[in-house]
Amino acid sequence: MPVLPKIIEGKFIADTIKDEIAVEVRKIIASGKRPPHLVAVLVGMDPASESYVSGKEKACKQVGFISSVYRYPEGISQEKLLEVVNFLNNDEEVDGFIVQLPLPEGLREDVIIESIDYRKDVDGFHPANAGRMMKNLPCFLPATPMGILTLLERSNIDTEGKNCVVLGRSNIVGTPVSILMGRKAKPGNSTVTLCHSKTKNITEICSRADILIAAIGQPHFVKADMVKEGAVVIDVGIHRIPDNTSPKGYKIIGDVAFDEVMKKCSFISPVPGGVGLLTIVSLLQNTLKAYRKEIYP
Template sequence: MGEIISGKELSKQIREEVRLQVEELKCKYKAVPHLAVVLVGEDPASQSYVKAKERACIKAGMKSTAIIKPLTITEEALLNIVKDLNDDTTVHGILVQLPLPKHIDENKVIDAIDITKDVDGFHPLNVAYMHLGRDAILPATPKGIMTMIHSKNIELKGKDAIIIGRSNIVGKPIAMLLMKEHATVQIAHSRTVNLKEKCLRSDIIVAAVGRPNTVTSDMVKDGAVIIDVGVNRVDGKLCGDCDFENIKDKASYITPVPGGVGPMTITSLLQNTLECFERLMK
C-alpha cells in the first residue's frame, strides 16, 4: 500500500509552528496578524469555510474579522469596503470569498485588493510574479500541495507530472510551481483526448476537476504520486476525484479525501497572513 500524505496531521504541525511564530511577533511588534474576510450572501458552503478560517486564526493567535454583506450589495459598495480595508493599518490580510453575485465583477474586486494584503494570491501582480519566479504570495491550495510534497521529500526534478484541471485557483498555479522545481508538466482538461494514456506516463498526477472517479486504477502506473484536490459528495459521503480504494495500493504516495489537501488550504492561508504581516511591519 502507498503511503498516505495526511494533510490533517501535517496541518496540525504547521499551525502549531505558526502559533509560536505569532507569539514571537506579538512580543516584538505588540501586534498580531489580522485577517479580514468579506463574505457576500448566505451560501452555506462559503459560510462554513469562512467560519473555519476564523477558528483557525483564533487558534493561531491571530485576529479575525468577518464582514458579511447581503447579496444585494452593489459593486461600488463592495469596492469601498475593500478600499477601507486597504487603508486600515491594523488589517494585514484581506480575503473576499468567491464566488460573488453575477452583478459584481470579480476581477474588479480582486484587482482592488492591496497586493501587500492579498492573502489569496489572486491579484494579477501576485500571479505574474509567481509565473516569473519572483517573490509572490502563493494561492493557498497550490501552496498546500507543494508543502505536502516537500514533507515527504518527493523528488520532482525530471519527473513527468500531469495536472487534470486548468483553473486559475489550482490547475495553472500548481503547474507553474511544479515546473519551477524542474518537473515536466502537462495540463489536461475536459477536452483532453487519451487522458488514460497521458496519466499512465506520469510520475505525478494532480486531480483537480471536481468530478468523482476522474482517475481510476487503470490510469495509474505503479509508484505514481497521487494528489487529489477534488471534493465531491456521493451518497452523502465526501470523496475526491480519484478512486482512492483501488489506487492506494499502486501509488507510492496518495492524499485522501477528506483529510488531505483540504486542511492544508486554510493552513496555507494562515502562513500567507503571517507573511503579509511580517512584510507590512518591516
Template structure:
C-alpha cells in the same frame, strides 16, 4: 502506500505559526490580522470562512469577518475592499468566492491591494509567481507544495500531469512544479476537458494532481504503479448509508488508485486542511513584511 496527511501536517504548521506569533508579540511587534468578506449565505462559503476564523484564533491572529447580504451592490463591496486596503491594522484579507451573479468577480479581485492579497489571486501576485519572484502563492497550490516537501516526495525530473486548468489550482500548480524549487524541477503537462488520450498521459505520470471537480474521475486503470496522487477535488455525493445522508468524494477513485500509489492524499483530510494553513502562513508573511 503512504497517506499524505494534510490534517496532521496542517496542525504542525499551525504550531509553527503560533510560535512565530508569540515571538512577534515578545518583540513588541503587531499581531497578524486577517479579514474576510463574505457576501450571501452560500453554505460551503460560510463553512470555509468559519474555518478560517477558527484557525486565526488557534494561531493567535486577530480576525475580522465582514458579513454582507446577498443583495449587496458591487459598489458597496468595492467600498468595503477599499476600507480594508487603507486600514493599516489589517495585514491581509480575502473575498470569499463565489460571489453573487450580479457582482463582477474579476473587478473585485483586481480591487484588492496586492500587498494584502493573501489568497494570491491578484494579477500582480500571479505575475510575480510566474517570474519566480517573491509573492503570495495561491493557498491550495502552496499547500500541495508543502505536503510534497514535508513528505520528501521526489519531484525533480519527474513527469507530472495536472488535470484541470483553473486559475485557483491547475494553472498555478503547473507553473510552480516546473520551477526550480524543492517540490519542483518537474516536467509538467496540463490536461483538461478537451484533452485527447488523457489515459495515455496519466499512465506515464509519476505525479498526478487531480483538480477538475468530477468525483472519482481518476480510476486505477488510468495510473501506473508507484504513482504519487494529489486529489484536490471534494464533492458531496448522496449516500443513505451515512448519518448525514451524503459522503465526501474526491476526483480520485481512492479504492482502486490507492493500492497502486506510493503516496496519496485522502479526501477529506488531505489538501483541504493545508489550504487554510497556508492562508495563515501568507498572513504571517504579510505582517512580517510590514514590520
C-alpha cells in the same frame, strides 16, 4: 513487488505548521505587538464558502491570529463591495484579506480582485502576485497550489525531473499548480502536462504521470487504470455526496477513486484530510508574511 501506498498525512502536516505559526505569534505578542489580523469578506450564503470561512476562523483562533468576517447579502452592489475592499486596503490593523469566491452573479470577480492591494492579497489571486509567481519572484502564492507544494515538500517527495500531470486548468488551482510544478525551484523542476476538457487520450496521459494532481471537479474521475504503478497522487477535489450511513447524511469524497487508486500508488493524499487542510494553512502562512512585510517590505 507490490507497492505499499503511503497516505499523505495532511492533518499531521497542517497541525505541525499551525504549531510553528502559533510559536511565532506568541513571540510577537510577548514583544508587545498586536497579532496578525486576517479578514474574510463573504457575500451571500454559499454553503461551501461558509464552511471554508468558518474553517479559516477556527484556524486563526488556533494560532492566535485576529480573525474577522465581513458578511454582506447577495444583493450587494459592485460599488459597495469596492468600497469595502478600499476600506480594508487602507486599514492598518488588517494585514491580509480575502474576498471569498465565487461571488454571486452580477459582481465582477476580476474587477474586485484587481482592486485588492496586492500587498494584502493573501489569496494570491491579484494579477501582480500571479505575474510574479510566473517569473519566480517573491509573491503571495495562491493558497491551494501552495498547500499542494507543502504536502509534497513535507512528505519528502522528490519532484525534480518527474512527469507531472495536472487535471484541470482553473485559475485558482490547475493553472497555478502547473506553473509551480514546472518552475526552476524546489518543489518544482517537473515536466508538466496540463489537461482539461478538450484534452484527448486523458487516460493514457495520466497513466504516464509520476505525479498526478487531480483538480477536475468530477467525483472519483481518476480510476486505477489511469494511474502508473508507484505514482504520487494528489487529490484536490471536494464533493459532498449523500450518505445514509453518516450522521450528517453526507460524506466528502475527492476527484480520485481512493480505494482502487491507493493500491497502485506510492503516495496518495486523502479527501478529507489532505489538500483542503493545507489550503487554510497556506492562508495563515501568507498572512504572517504580510504582517511581517516579508514579501513587500
